[in-house]
Amino acid sequence: MKTKIKKTIALAGLLGIVSIHANASVYNFVNLIDTNNGSITGTLGNGSAFSGNPGEAGFQTFDWTVGGLTLTATGSTVTGGAFAYLDSGNAGLGVCKVLTANNQCTPSSDDNVTINEVLDLHFDKLAEIDFNQVVFRDANHKIINPNIEISVNGGGFSALNLTSVQQGTDFAFRTLNQANQFYISVLSADEVTVSTPGTLVLLALGLVGLSVTRRKHYIV
Known part of the structure; x- marks a missing residue:
């Protein structure tokens, strides 16, 4: 999971900026x-x-x-x-x-x-x-x-x-x-x-957190 988070943050950094209308x-x-x-x-x-x-x-x-x-x-x-x-x-x-x-x-x-x-x-x-x-x-x-x-x-x-x-x-x-x-x-x-790279990192972390929650929900 740590690896996944690092990859997500790295991706956000590479994206740099995004347009929001x-x-x-x-x-x-x-x-x-x-x-x-x-x-x-x-x-x-x-x-x-x-x-x-x-x-x-x-x-x-x-x-x-x-x-x-x-x-x-x-x-x-x-x-x-x-x-x-x-x-x-x-x-x-x-x-x-x-x-x-x-x-x-x-x-x-x-x-x-x-x-x-x-x-x-x-x-x-x-x-x-x-x-x-x-x-x-x-x-x-x-x-x-x-x-x-x-x-x-x-x-x-x-x-x-x-x-x-x-x-x-x-x-x-x-x-x-x-x-x-x-x-x-x-x-x-x-x-x-x-948006700034920092904003994207926060967004990425939120997405990772959502992914973790969903995985826990389906583990039986």
């Missing part, structure tokens, strides 16, 4: 914009500080905290700055290059993510996204499965597998095809916490 944080941008359900903070396109429900507007950056997990959204282009844009009418989050003084996109058709634009979502904690649960919409606000690219934690861009599950703190999105303009309408992210 908290409850999902759901960022429903359509509800945020169209139904006044939710509150964000940030800096509007014209430089004004903002706190509250935004409706339709463009932001230099904004933060949205749901379930203890904070998402920060920004927009950019390959040549410089742009704005994270919250578009109404059952659309969602996109990018706009030029805003009016009232923080509205001009032209209004440039309010999603198009060629040469990048939408960046940063989380304040390690997060896991199941892209099978993400809702994307096209330029006509219809739900689609877009052919787009993703960069995780500053890595190179690659085709996004819409059935993939990915972990990180920074997720950047772009399209290389005008036919694949998109908004993100709904995004669900799980906060990922990391």
Whole structure:
């Protein structure tokens, strides 16, 4: 039995860390914009500080905290700055290059993510996204499965597998095809916490103890 305990502890040490998921944080941008359900903070396109429900507007950056997990959204282009844009009418989050003084996109058709634009979502904690649960919409606000690219934690861009599950703190999105303009309408992210080796050892000892109890129960 001592040997078994030692092996179990050694295994826990080799494992090092494990991921433990908290409850999902759901960022429903359509509800945020169209139904006044939710509150964000940030800096509007014209430089004004903002706190509250935004409706339709463009932001230099904004933060949205749901379930203890904070998402920060920004927009950019390959040549410089742009704005994270919250578009109404059952659309969602996109990018706009030029805003009016009232923080509205001009032209209004440039309010999603198009060629040469990048939408960046940063989380304040390690997060896991199941892209099978993400809702994307096209330029006509219809739900689609877009052919787009993703960069995780500053890595190179690659085709996004819409059935993939990915972990990180920074997720950047772009399209290389005008036919694949998109908004993100709904995004669900799980906060990922990391247990220490000491926690795993305690867990391993508990499992060994349970095993011993079960063996005694069946010995006659």
